[in-house]
Amino acid sequence: MAPALVGLSHSPLIGKNDPDADTLARIEAAVAGARAFVAEFDPELVVLYAPDHYNGFFYKEMPPFCLATEATAVGDFGSQAGPLSVDTEAAKALAKGVLDRGVDLTVSARMTVDHGFVQPLEVLFDGIDRVPVVPVFVNGVATPLCPVSRIRALGTAVGEAAAELDKRVLFLASGGLSHDPPVPTLDGAPPRVADALIEGHPPTPQQRAKGEERVVQAGRDYAAGSTTMIPINPTWDNLVLDTFESGALADVDDWSVEWMGAEGGGSSHEVRTWVAAYASLAATGPYSMASRFYEAVPEWIAGFAVTTATPR
Numbered sequence: 001m002a003p004a005l006v007g008l009s010h011s012p013l014i015g016k017n018d019p020d021a022d023t024l025a026r027i028e029a030a031v032a033g034a035r036a037f038v039a040e041f042d043p044e045l046v047v048l049y050a051p052d053h054y055n056g057f058f059y060k061e062m063p064p065f066c067l068a069t070e071a072t073a074v075g076d077f078g079s080q081a082g083p084l085s086v087d088t089e090a091a092k093a094l095a096k097g098v099l100d101r102g103v104d105l106t107v108s109a110r111m112t113v114d115h116g117f118v119q120p121l122e123v124l125f126d127g128i129d130r131v132p133v134v135p136v137f138v139n140g141v142a143t144p145l146c147p148v149s150r151i152r153a154l155g156t157a158v159g160e161a162a163a164e165l166d167k168r169v170l171f172l173a174s175g176g177l178s179h180d181p182p183v184p185t186l187d188g189a190p191p192r193v194a195d196a197l198i199e200g201h202p203p204t205p206q207q208r209a210k211g212e213e214r215v216v217q218a219g220r221d222y223a224a225g226s227t228t229m230i231p232i233n234p235t236w237d238n239l240v241l242d243t244f245e246s247g248a249l250a251d252v253d254d255w256s257v258e259w260m261g262a263e264g265g266g267s268s269h270e271v272r273t274w275v276a277a278y279a280s281l282a283a284t285g286p287y288s289m290a291s292r293f294y295e296a297v298p299e300w301i302a303g304f305a306v307t308t309a310t311p312r
């Protein structure tokens with residue numbers, strides 16, 4: 001088994017509320033680097049860790065994480081809709097391997113996913129059906145959240161199980177770093193919102209359009225210096241990236257939900273996907289970060305990072 005890793009922030013506002021041309025060019029160069037890295041590695045399997053934004057997972061039952069043996073994308077924010085090319089056999093093997101290692105994994109035989117899963121597949125592979133993938137949902141918004149140590153344990157178990165496959169496996173993380181987009185919260189929600197977050201009634205096209213316009217407007221406000229959202233925190237984001245680069249992954253066990261939220265905003269917990277991916281790579285042996293890019297992009301409501309890593 002040969003592993004590699006890409007960590008990639010996502011934002012549904014890419015192409016909808018872009019930063020200035022120079023910033024955009026720097027980001028595009030970093031993303032092109034990740035695409036070249038992936039093309040060169042030519043993965044036979046992608047283990048994709050991504051969050052959900054109340055399109056697939058709801059409070060009726062909210063697992064801390066969940067592995068899919070089949071998955072369909074909803075097509076939010078203009079992202080691709082339809083089935084992902086899930087490698088069901090590999091997914092089942094990984095699920096068994098994770099459970100055998102004592103991590104209480106939830107499995108979905110029909111996962112609904114959103115831009116969190118779709119965007120990295122579009123950006124790196126030009127579509128959601130181009131490469132065999134095992135989607136792994138990591139809850140990054142719906143409190144209460146499990147300790148980060150459990151996400152590290154998940155990633156480690158997935159990495160150990162993946163090492164038993166005779167494949168080139170790319171561990172791919174989607175999301176983060178610090179950002180505070182207007183994602184609804186169950187605590188204090190009015191009854192109609194609470195009902196939507198619990199039951200997950202699919203929104204009408206009008207409701208979806210209205211919600212998406214709200215997020216685009218929030219990006220404009222964030223870039224204009226709105227103080228109603230927790231600002232992007234480059235210092236914290238670089239501390240997070242330093243941790244991944246150093247390989248001292250056990251440090252994340254001390255990252256409390258409260259500390260992360262205060263430093264990085266309500267969606268900073270999306271970096272749990274990165275914790276899982278780096279733990280997976282680390283479980284296969286010592287690694288080096290091969291490239292590291294970071295830019296605070298308020299227009300996208302994103303502390304935007306791109307990293308690649310390979311075995312040492």
Ligand SMILES: O=C(O)CCc1cccc(O)c1O
Nearest residue numbers: 010011012053181183300301
């Ligand atoms: O779909 C939503 O409600 C949130 C959308 C969203 C906005 C900015 C950055 C993100 O990472 C993100 O996911």
Ligand SMILES: [Fe+2]
Nearest residue numbers: 116175267270
């Ligand atoms: Fe997100």
